[in-house]
Every structure is written in structure tokens, then in C-alpha cells.
Amino acid sequence: MRKPKSAYPYWFVLPGAVIFTVLFLAPTVASFWFAFTRWDLYSAQFIGLDNFVQFFKEPFLVQGLWNTLIYAFLTSGTKSIFGLLLAVLLTSGIWAQGFLRTVVFFPVLVSTIGIGITFAALMHPTKGLINVGLDQIGIAGPGWLTSASLALYSIAFVDLWKGVGLATLIYIAGLSAISPDYYEAARIDGATRLQQFWRVTVPLVRPATVTVLTLSLIGGLRSFDLIWAMTKGGPGFSSDVLASVVYKQYQSGFYGLSTAGNVILFVLIAIIIVPMTYLFSRREVHQ
Amino acid sequence: MTRRQLMTGLLATAIASIIFLLPFIFIFVTATKSSQEASLLNFSLPGGWHLWDNFIKVLQARNYMLLLAYLNSTIITVCAVAIMVLCGAMIGYLLQRRSSRWNKIIYAMVMVGLIVPPAVVPTIWVLQGIGLFKTIHGMILIQVAYGLPFSVLMYRNFVAAIPQDLDEAAIIDGAKPLQVFFKVILPLLKPATVTLIVVKSIAVFNDFTHPLYYLPGRENVTVQLTLYNFQSQFETQYNLLFMNILLVTIPPLIVFIFFNRQIVAGMTAGAVKG
Numbered sequence: 090m091r092k093p094k095s096a097y098p099y100w101f102v103l104p105g106a107v108i109f110t111v112l113f114l115a116p117t118v119a120s121f122w123f124a125f126t127r128w129d130l131y132s133a134q135f136i137g138l139d140n141f142v143q144f145f146k147e148p149f150l151v152q153g154l155w156n157t158l159i160y161a162f163l164t165s166g167t168k169s170i171f172g173l174l175l176a177v178l179l180t181s182g183i184w185a186q187g188f189l190r191t192v193v194f195f196p197v198l199v200s201t202i203g204i205g206i207t208f209a210a211l212m213h214p215t216k217g218l219i220n221v222g223l224d225q226i227g228i229a230g231p232g233w234l235t236s237a238s239l240a241l242y243s244i245a246f247v248d249l250w251k252g253v254g255l256a257t258l259i260y261i262a263g264l265s266a267i268s269p270d271y272y273e274a275a276r277i278d279g280a281t282r283l284q285q286f287w288r289v290t291v292p293l294v295r296p297a298t299v300t301v302l303t304l305s306l307i308g309g310l311r312s313f314d315l316i317w318a319m320t321k322g323g324p325g326f327s328s329d330v331l332a333s334v335v336y337k338q339y340q341s342g343f344y345g346l347s348t349a350g351n352v353i354l355f356v357l358i359a360i361i362i363v364p365m366t367y368l369f370s371r372r373e374v375h376q
Numbered sequence: 377m378t379r380r381q382l383m384t385g386l387l388a389t390a391i392a393s394i395i396f397l398l399p400f401i402f403i404f405v406t407a408t409k410s411s412q413e414a415s416l417l418n419f420s421l422p423g424g425w426h427l428w429d430n431f432i433k434v435l436q437a438r439n440y441m442l443l444l445a446y447l448n449s450t451i452i453t454v455c456a457v458a459i460m461v462l463c464g465a466m467i468g469y470l471l472q473r474r475s476s477r478w479n480k481i482i483y484a485m486v487m488v489g490l491i492v493p494p495a496v497v498p499t500i501w502v503l504q505g506i507g508l509f510k511t512i513h514g515m516i517l518i519q520v521a522y523g524l525p526f527s528v529l530m531y532r533n534f535v536a537a538i539p540q541d542l543d544e545a546a547i548i549d550g551a552k553p554l555q556v557f558f559k560v561i562l563p564l565l566k567p568a569t570v571t572l573i574v575v576k577s578i579a580v581f582n583d584f585t586h587p588l589y590y591l592p593g594r595e596n597v598t599v600q601l602t603l604y605n606f607q608s609q610f611e612t613q614y615n616l617l618f619m620n621i622l623l624v625t626i627p628p629l630i631v632f633i634f635f636n637r638q639i640v641a642g643m644t645a646g647a648v649k650g
Contacts, residue, residue, distance in 0.1 A: 096543060096556060102482070111502065113522065116495045183382075183384045198639070199628060206607055218417070218419055318604070332493070347497050359492075
């Protein structure tokens with residue numbers, strides 16, 4: 090008889106592994122070399138830490154780093170809060186619940202560039218629908234995308250608008266996994282609705298929270314297209330993030346510097362996401 | 377349904393309509409206006425109905441660029457998703473069925489692929505080296521490389537639900553490994569495959585960043601890139617720009633109407649178990 094193992098030959102892995110290794114893994118590994126070079130795609134000259142020194146010396150590049158962190162934590166935090174609240178609302182048996190779930194979720198599937206252009210028009214300082222609407226009730230709306238101190242937050246808002254549906258969906262799945270017995274027990278003990286939310290829902294929906302936070306943090310740290318469609322990092326460099334800096338340096342032909350930006354993004358994601366998953370998975374074991 | 381649930385529902389519907397539907401209505405209304413009207417960016421109903429006019433103008437713009445873009449995007453999406461499905465199913469199947477010290481490495485690679493942002497310029501360097509930069513083939517393979525980790529993870533979980541007795545029965549009947557995979561396993565994985573096709577088609581079709589980097593040049597334009605190109609060209613012709621947005625929004629909308637359930641399943645896959 091033939092060995093049962095041979096029914097699962099290793100070469101099944103091969104086609105995928107080759108594509109992944111050549112087009113994802115190899116460039117990622119190579120980036121750790123090219124980040125330390127002056128590079129024009131044909132010849133690379135080792136220049137040590139110069140790219141990184143330059144990166145942290147240029148105020149606008151450093152600002153890009155801060156903006157990345159602000160943007161990522163702001164969007165993932167708000168998506169998590171609003172996602173949970175919407176999920177609770179949309180599982181409470183209200184009228185038109187199914188329709189509302191659809192409406193909240195649909196923006197997730199729409200082209201980010203299309204959304205970016207649409208909101209850039211809606212946020213137009215004088216003609217945009219938002220400021221015209223605010224004008225009607227006597228408020229002079231700010232230049233949502235033209236003010237340097239506001240642009241990043243306006244884009245973060247659009248990101249929330251577009252992404253909250255996915256958070257809601259994940260929270261709805263998480264809520265449906267909580268046994269109704271807990272709520273019943275809490276009610277018998279005389280817990281108010283608010284207490285039920287804080288003492289039953291929030292702790293028991295934790296796996297969903299971890300997923301939402303992790304997914305949206307990774308997405309937020311890497312985000313590029315929405316920012317590019319709405320402001321291209323402007324006005325000035327006020328809404329630049331690491332990913333847009335990488336693109337701008339690439340466009341200007343500073344390939345080594347661009348790759349250094351990529352490596353910084355890599356390290357940033359690693360030092361945020363790895364401890365986070367470790368922490369969350371460990372705590373779950375102790376419960 | 378209590379009275380309170382009805383009232384809350386009505387209120388929520390009203391608020392959600394303003395926040396979530398208004399931007400889409402704005403896209404549609406602007407796409408039907410004349411260019412003078414559209415440049416006002418206001419929310420009034422169009423004075424004249426220019427929907428068809430604008431549609432034709434957008435199609436003809438830049439020598440039928442949008443048609444070419446639809447063709448390119450379709451080719452990329454179909455090929456990339458097909459390869460993703462096949463390679464992902466094979467790896468996920470092997471990963472679940474055969475335990476070896478390689479499994480840990482493969483899992484680590486899957487996590488790396490899900491988390492790490494691609495190193496763009498070195499990728500261009502690799503693509504140039506193998507002659508795939510600025511080619512549709514190159515773009516397809518890039519999409520496969522970036523989408524594969526999710527595909528592997530999803531198939532691994534679904535294969536776990538297929539009893540190994542089935543493979544063994546087929547093997548005893550004399551089936552070769554490939555026959556077991558294609559005739560027994562893959563048909564049983566159909567729910568996962570449908571979900572994956574739907575979710576990944578939307579992702580690849582909507583992708584903007586990677587075609588921007590790896591697929592420059594007019595003849596390789598994709599649908600998302602036309603939006604970006606038209607954004608500067610149509611600065612004064614918002615009606616055409618929004619007609620383009622409308623056209624780009626329709627494919628996901630159609631997919632969403634027909635495959636709502638699969639999308640929800642794919643998006644929340646593994647979310648609750650962590």
C-alpha cells in the first residue's frame with residue numbers, strides 16, 4: 090500500500106509560493122538594503138543611514154510620520170466606537186433594520202477615489218454642500234480641506250464614513266455570538282440598559298473589538314488613496330502621511346529615500362501591531 | 377415591534393439617509409447636469425436632463441479611454457481572482473491536511489502578507505528585472521501576491537470542515553492527488569470560492585494605489601486611474617467627472633445586490649473567533 094502522505098504533495102504550494110516570494114517577499118527583503126543606498130533603479134550606492142537621517146531632519150517628512158499616527162489612531166478609534174454603537178442599534182430589532190445595515194455598509198464597497206472626489210466637492214469651502222448647509226443655519230463653515238490644521242481631520246472623517254460599515258458588520262457578528270442568557274441574568278439582577286452595555290456587551294464583544302482595531306489600524310497606517318484623491322497631502326504638507334511621502338519621493342526620483350520611508354512604515358506597523366496582537370491573545374488565555 | 381422600535385427606526389432611517397445616501401444622490405444628480413449647472417456643486421435638480429449626453433461624452437473622452445480602462449480592469453480582475461482562488465485553495469488544502477514543520481513558516485508568511493505594506497520601489501525594480509513592469513500580466517501577478525494570504529487563510533478554515541475520509545475514499549478508489557483536489561475538494565469548497573471571488577473582485581477592481589505604481593502609461597489604464605486622470609482634466613466639468621464616478625460605482629453595486637450574503641460572510645470571516 091502506498092503511504093497516505095503522498096496524497097498531499099508539497100508542490101501544491103509551489104505556484105502560489107513562487108508568485109508570493111518573487112513579487113512580495115523578495116522586494117520586502119530587498120527594501121532593507123536599498124533603504125541604505127542612493128539608488129536610481131540601475132545602480133545602488135551604499136550611503137549608510139543618510140536616508141534615515143535626512144528623513145528625520147526634514148520637518149515635513151517628520152510631520153508625515155506624526156500625521157500617519159494621528160490618522161491611524163483617530164480612524165481606528167472612531168470606527169470602533171461608532172461601529173459598536175451602530176451594531177447595537179442595528180441588532181435591537183428597530184424598524185428598517187435590514188435596510189439600514191445595507192445603507193451603512195455600502196460605502197465600504199465603493200471606489201475610494203470616487204468617494205474622495207465626491208467629498209472634496211461636498212467640502213468645497215464656498216460652494217460645497219456642507220458649508221452651504223451650515224450657512225443656512227448661520228454658521229460660517231471652515232475650509233475643510235484648504236485649512237492646514239483641519240485637512241487631515243476632514244479626510245479622517247471621510248475615512249470613518251467609508252469604513253464604519255465594515256466595523257459595524259464585524260460587531261454585528263460579534264454581538265450575535267453573545268448568549269442572551271447573560272442579558273437575562275443581568276436584567277434579573279436589576280442592571281439598567283446602560284449597565285448591561287458596559288458590563289455585558291463591551292467585555293463580551295472583545296474579540297470583535299480586537300479585530301476592528303487591528304484591521305483599521307493596519308489600514309490606517311498604510312492609507313494612501315483617500316488622502317491622495319482629496320488633498321494630495323496638502324495644503325503644503327499638512328495632510329501628508331508616510332504612504333504619500335513614499336509616493337512623492339518616488340515621483341521625484343529619490344528611490345532610496347522613498348524606500349527608507351517604506352522601511353519606516355514597516356517598522357512602525359510592526360511595533361504597533363505585533364505587541365497588540367500578543368497582548369490581546371495573551372489576555373484572552375487568562376480569562 | 378414596539379412603538380419605541382418603530383420610532384427609533386424612523387429616526388435612524390432619516391439620519392442615515394442624510395449621512396450615507398445624500399453623497400450618492402449628489403453623485404447622480406451632478407452626473408445628469410450640464411457643465412455650467414454642475415460647476416455650482418449645489419444640490420438642486422438639474423434644469424435639463426443630460427444623463428445620456430454626459431454618458432456619451434465620458435465614453436468618448438480621450439479617445440475612448442474609459443472603454444479601454446473597463447477592458448483592462450476586467451482582464452486584471454478576472455485573471456487575478458482566478459489565480460488567487462486556485463493557488464489559495466491548493467495551499468490552504470495542503471496546510472490543513474498535511475502537518476509539517478513548513479506549516480509554521482507558511483502561516484508566518486500569511487501573517488506577513490496580511491500586515492506588511494508592500495515595498496513599492498523595490499517591487500518596481502523586481503518587475504523591471506523580469507520584464508513585467510508596465511504590463512497587464514505583471515499587474516495580475518502583483519494582485520495575486522497581495523491577495524493570496526487572505527485566500528489561503530480562508531480556504532484553510534473551510535477545508536477543516538471537509539472530513540478527511542472523503543479524500544481517503546477517493547485515494548482508495550485510485551484517484552491521483554490532483555484528481556482528489558479538483559474532483560472532491562474544490563467542488564466542496566464552492567461556498568468559500570464564491571465568497572472569495574466576490575470580495576476579491578471588488579478589492580482588485582477598486583484598487584488604485586498599485587496600478588498607479590506598477591501600471592503607468594495610457595494603454596494600460598484601469599478604471600480607478602481614469603477617475604484620477606479625469607480629476608485634473610475635468611476640473612471645470614464636474615458633470616463628466618461625476619458621471620465617471622457613477623459608472624465606477626455601478627459594478628460594485630450590482631455585485632452587492634446579488635451577493636450581499638457572501639460579501640458579509642467574507643468580510644467577517646474569522647472576525648469573531650479572532
